[in-house]
Amino acid sequence: xxxxxxxxxxxxxxxxxxxxxxxxxxxxxxxxxxxxxxxxxxxxxxxxxxxxxxxxxxxxxxxxxxxxxxxxxxxxxxxxxxxxxxxxxxxxxxxxxxxxxxxxxxxxxxxxxxxxxxxxxxxxxxxxxxxxxxxxxxxxxxxxxxxxxxxxxxxxxxxxxxxxxxxxxxxxxxxxxxxxxxxxxxxxxxxxxxxxxxxxxxxxxxxxxxxxxxxxxxxxxxxxxxxxxxxxxxxxxxxxxxxxxxxxxxxxxxxxxxxxxxxxxxxxxxxxxxxxxxxxxxxxxxxxxxxxxxxxxxxxxxxxxxxx
Amino acid sequence: xxxxxxxxxxxxxxxxxxxxxxxxxxxxxxxxxxxxxxxxxxxxxxxxxxxxxxxxxxxxxxxxxxxxxxxxxxxxxxxxxxxxxxxxxxxxxxxxxxxxxxxxxxxxxxxxxxxxxxxxxxxxxxxxxxxxxxxxxxxxxxxxxxxxxxxxxxxxxxxxxxxxxxxxxxxxxxxxxxxxxxxxxxxxxxxxxxxxxxxxxxxxxxxxxxxxxxxxxxxxxxxxxxxxxxxxxxxxxxxxxxxxxxxxxxxxxxxxxxxxxxxxxxxxxxxxxxxxxxxxxxxxxxxxxxxxxxxxxxxxxxxxxxxx
Numbered sequence: 001x002x003x004x005x006x007x008x009x010x011x012x013x014x015x016x017x018x019x020x021x022x023x024x025x026x027x028x029x030x031x032x033x034x035x036x037x038x039x040x041x042x043x044x045x046x047x048x049x050x051x052x053x054x055x056x057x058x059x060x061x062x063x064x065x066x067x068x069x070x071x072x073x074x075x076x077x078x079x080x081x082x083x084x085x086x087x088x089x090x091x092x093x094x095x096x097x098x099x100x101x102x103x104x105x106x107x108x109x110x111x112x113x114x115x116x117x118x119x120x121x122x123x124x125x126x127x128x129x130x131x132x133x134x135x136x137x138x139x140x141x142x143x144x145x146x147x148x149x150x151x152x153x154x155x156x157x158x159x160x161x162x163x164x165x166x167x168x169x170x171x172x173x174x175x176x177x178x179x180x181x182x183x184x185x186x187x188x189x190x191x192x193x194x195x196x197x198x199x200x201x202x203x204x205x206x207x208x209x210x211x212x213x214x215x216x217x218x219x220x221x222x223x224x225x226x227x228x229x230x231x232x233x234x235x236x237x238x239x240x241x242x243x244x245x246x247x248x249x250x251x252x253x254x255x256x257x258x259x260x261x262x263x264x265x266x267x268x269x270x271x272x273x274x275x276x277x278x279x280x281x282x283x284x285x286x287x288x289x290x291x292x293x294x295x296x297x298x299x300x301x302x303x304x305x306x307x308x
Numbered sequence: 309x310x311x312x313x314x315x316x317x318x319x320x321x322x323x324x325x326x327x328x329x330x331x332x333x334x335x336x337x338x339x340x341x342x343x344x345x346x347x348x349x350x351x352x353x354x355x356x357x358x359x360x361x362x363x364x365x366x367x368x369x370x371x372x373x374x375x376x377x378x379x380x381x382x383x384x385x386x387x388x389x390x391x392x393x394x395x396x397x398x399x400x401x402x403x404x405x406x407x408x409x410x411x412x413x414x415x416x417x418x419x420x421x422x423x424x425x426x427x428x429x430x431x432x433x434x435x436x437x438x439x440x441x442x443x444x445x446x447x448x449x450x451x452x453x454x455x456x457x458x459x460x461x462x463x464x465x466x467x468x469x470x471x472x473x474x475x476x477x478x479x480x481x482x483x484x485x486x487x488x489x490x491x492x493x494x495x496x497x498x499x500x501x502x503x504x505x506x507x508x509x510x511x512x513x514x515x516x517x518x519x520x521x522x523x524x525x526x527x528x529x530x531x532x533x534x535x536x537x538x539x540x541x542x543x544x545x546x547x548x549x550x551x552x553x554x555x556x557x558x559x560x561x562x563x564x565x566x567x568x569x570x571x572x573x574x575x576x577x578x579x580x581x582x583x584x585x586x587x588x589x590x591x592x593x594x595x596x597x598x599x600x601x602x603x604x605x606x607x608x609x610x611x612x613x614x615x616x
Contacts, residue, residue: 003557006394013387013553019514028351029513033386035347040391042339049336050392054379061369071362078341079321083348084358086314205337206327245321249311 010037060197067159069103073198076100076244077207091225094136095284098227099246102216104157105228109147112170115266117183122168124153124185127255127275129231130265132178133219134282140178141283144221147171148182150214155190174221181265186255186275187213189238202243209243212236217281224283231279253279318345368505375467377411381506384408384552385515399533402444403592406535407554410524412465413536417455420478423574425491430476432461432493435563435583437539438573440486441527442590448486449591452529455479456490458522463498482529489573494563494583495521497546510551520546520555521563525589532591539587561587 004012013033020026045053063070075081081100089098112118133144149169151157158167174180191209193199202209213233220226230246231253232239239247255275264270312320321341328334353361371378383389389408397406420426441452457477459465466475482488499517501507510517521541528534538554539561540547547555563583572578 003555003560004390004394004553005556006391006398009387009391009394009553016515016549016553017386017513020512021514022512025512028353028357029386031347031350035343035350036386036388037391039339039343040388040395042343043336044395045336045392047392047396050383050389054377054383057365057379058369058372058377061366061372064366064369069362069366071365075358075362078325078337078344079317080344080348081358082312083314083317083345084353084355086312086317087348087352088355090314204328204330204333205325206329207324241324245312245317245324247311248313252311 010034013037056197056201063196068193068196070196070198072103073192073196074201077192077198077202079245082245089225089227091227091284092136094282095225096219096227096229096281097248097250099230099248099251100244101228102244104149104151104159105147105216105218106149106166106169109149109166109169109171112172114172114175115181115183116170116172118148118150118168118170119152119183119185120167122152122185124188125275126270126272127184127186127277128265129180129182129184129215129277129279131180131277131279131281133174133180133221134178134280135224136282136284140174140176141221141224142174142176142178144174144178144219144224144283145171146174146180146182147218147220148184149216150184150187151190153185153188155188183266184215187215187233189213189236192243207243208238208241210238210241211244212238212242212247214246215277219281219283221283223286225286227281227283229281231277253277318342321345364505364509371504376501376504378504378506380411381500381504382509385500385506385510387553390553397533397535399535399592400444402590403533404527404535404537404589405556405558407538407556407559408552409536410552412457412459412467413455413524413526414457414474414477417457417474417477417479420480422480422483423489423491424478424480426456426458426476426478427460427491427493428475430460430493432496433583434578434580435492435494435585436573437488437490437492437523437585437587439488439585439587439589441482441488441529442486442588443532444590444592448482448484449529449532450482450484450486452482452486452527452532452591453479454482454488454490455526455528456492457524458492458495459498461493461496463496491574492523495523495541497521497544500551515551516546516549517551518546518549519552520544520550522554523585527589527591529591531594533594535589535591537589539585561585 017029017033020029060070085098085100133141135141152168172180189210189212194209213236214230216230218228230251232247232251234252234254255277257275260271260273262270325337325341328337368378393406393408441449443449460476480488497518497520502517521544522538524538526536538559540555540559542560542562563585565583568579568581570578
């Protein structure tokens with residue numbers, strides 16, 4: 001073996017790490033070592049800087065709990081979560097694009113009837129979401145599952161309020177015409193948690209820690225590519241600077257404010273003003289989704305797919 | 309702002325992270341984002357693979373304590389600790405090269421007299437270390453500090469035995485002729501800790517987790533570049549596959565076995581066989597060390613410095 005020098009060490013390490021039986025793990029470790037060494041050679045850290053990095057990583061791990069994942073937050077603010085999302089959901093231009101899942105999705109939201117209120121007295125301004133789920137060709141999709149969750153009108157998710165019951169979330173089904181109606185409150189912008197290691201890093205920047213107003217959707221229908229996405233409130237002041245880079249042009253939607261006396265989507269006359277968000281989700285049939293992801297010949301073309 | 313696509317996201321993130329007032333942190337974050345995104349684009353992780361990586365990082369943070377730093381171990385086994393060491397200690401070819409500090413150095417080792425025994429009844433075969441500390445030009449350095457530590461003859465450091473007293477370590481001073489004598493036991497090869505997240509990764513490889521037999525030295529003398537290094541036992545079966553890549557050719561030293569009846573370095577006739585390690589450390593004067601590190605014109609030349 002050649003003994004270690006600054007010049008040959010990367011090759012020596014890469015050579016050693018070829019001894020990984022699983023080809024995928026071997027590929028990941030070869031790439032990780034290559035890029036990590038390139039990073040180190042690029043910045044030439046002092047020993048104290050490297051220790052600072054080690055301590056930051058350690059603190060990030062210790063902060064993470066069932067309800068808070070600080071490493072995911074770290075991955076979010078450097079755009080890696082969104083890049084992973086883009087890579088895993090290369091959809092046709094006409095399909096509703098995906099965006100980051102975020103930390104607040106749960107797997108046991110309550111099943112609710114069409115038109116039900118997910119806010120149940122939560123603070124915030126009355127808001128209705130109406131729309132439909134359609135296939136790429138425009139056909140309505142009946143019985144699609146819409147798993148919806150959001151922060152309340154004070155910018156807090158149920159997990160952040162400490163309650164035991166699910167709140168500001170629910171699972172709806174589209175009707176025979178693909179349509180759905182949800183009652184909720186208007187989402188507001190909020191800051192990512194700034195009391196941890198990611199917050200410590202962000203306060204050393206002049207980057208806004210705000211997420212623009214949004215509502216989360218997980219939409220699933222047989223034969224179609226499942227999507228996890230947000231709808232963002234058009235003209236929210238933070239929409240151009242989303243701290244997790246989740247905004248894609250087709251996901252920006254208009255929330256219209258209607259005056260008291262207007263008819264609500266369920267058909268009653270409202271005695272208060274309310275917001276109305278109208279949006280049609282378009283799902284890509286699975287065969288086409290699979291085709292788009294599996295084709296190796298059109299990688300460049302696929303990267304264009306999700307463009308605004 | 310252009311909205312996010314798979315193609316433009318790296319540029320959008322880099323642009324956002326220019327808003328870092330401190331130029332060094334800005335440089336580090338620009339480089340980190342560039343290399344991290346290149347890694348992700350290279351391996352195209354599935355969402356499950358990315359979650360697996362997040363969980364591995366989290367577990368690594370939670371495992372770390374005052375006595376165990378699992379992230380340093382992770383940095384060790386992918387050669388990053390050693391690369392950082394190389395970058396920070398670009399010494400002239402004639403100087404004794406540095407190697408990784410490892411996790412077992414402490415700052416309050418006992419001061420011991422020349423010839424003292426650091427093993428104090430520890431398991432292992434009797435061993436003497438004799439040598440001198442010299443400057444690059446060959447002049448002996450009197451009063452150099454030699455902070456020495458090692459595992460005992462069963463491959464354990466004091467921290468791993470759980471005792472409260474420092475053991476298998478001590479601080480010596482070189483004499484007027486630069487010479488020193490230390491009594492100890494022969495170091496043996498040992499495995500890195502394999503019961504954590506790094507061990508879980510290593511068991512998925514066919515890479516040896518062993519470190520070759522070695523003794524640690526931190527050597528400090530006024531006017532000279534401080535070095536932290538090891539001496540490795542020549543012909544140790546793991547010397548070509550050190551799991552942390554710490555072996556440099558000039559650090560491989562011969563441990564000779566002398567028969568009972570031989571004179572020990574302190575001058576007594578030994579009634580048992582013993583090992584003898586003879587080594588002269590060469591320190592680089594600080595001015596030269598500073599020059600070597602600060603010159604930006606000879607980066608390539610400097611990278612050759614530490615070559616075997």
